[in-house]
Amino acid sequence: xxxVRHSAIAAVPIHVAFAYIDDYRTVPDWMxxxxxxRPIGEFDQGMESTFDAAIHIGPSTLRxxxxxxxxxxxxxxxxxxxxxAANSSxxxxxxxxxxxTEISVDFAYKLPGGLTGKALGLIVxxxxxxxxxxxxxxxxxxxxxLYAKRNR
Numbered sequence: 001x002x003x004v005r006h007s008a009i010a011a012v013p014i015h016v017a018f019a020y021i022d023d024y025r026t027v028p029d030w031m032x033x034x035x036x037x038r039p040i041g042e043f044d045q046g047m048e049s050t051f052d053a054a055i056h057i058g059p060s061t062l063r064x065x066x067x068x069x070x071x072x073x074x075x076x077x078x079x080x081x082x083x084x085a086a087n088s089s090x091x092x093x094x095x096x097x098x099x100x101t102e103i104s105v106d107f108a109y110k111l112p113g114g115l116t117g118k119a120l121g122l123i124v125x126x127x128x129x130x131x132x133x134x135x136x137x138x139x140x141x142x143x144x145x146l147y148a149k150r151n152r
Contacts, residue, residue, distance in 0.1 A: 007104035
């Protein structure tokens with residue numbers, strides 16, 4: 001299992017950060033490589049909501065069905081794959097005063113065993129690290145821009 005952990009502080013209140021990340025419609029705007037993220041079923045947020053996602057890695061598109069397995073308002077969102085590429089992500093939110101939020105993420109990916117898994121690991125691991133860093137920069141920028149527009 002590959003784990004990539006990252007955290008950053010955005011200059012927005014915790015409720016703004018949580019609401020933006022929790023809104024499935026914004027995911028392709030800030031998550032690196034994601035071209036599709038749509039709800040499947042009855043719920044589109046919170047526990048037991050399910051989403052179909054597509055992410056571009058080089059010339060390939062990986063598809064996965066994800067379910068929210070942990071959700072607590074302004075504290076944590078965890079998604080885990082139900083099928084497709086085995087992965088999970090946990091987003092944690094910590095207020096730093098009234099207008100700053102630390103956003104921490106732990107991405108985990110399970111690769112197949114054997115030579116195929118090792119070869120895929122050589123491609124996927126650097127991509128995930130780059131994707132997490134690019135995601136954080138874009139996410140922080142989008143959040144801070146959105147918040148600045150609300151306060152004009």
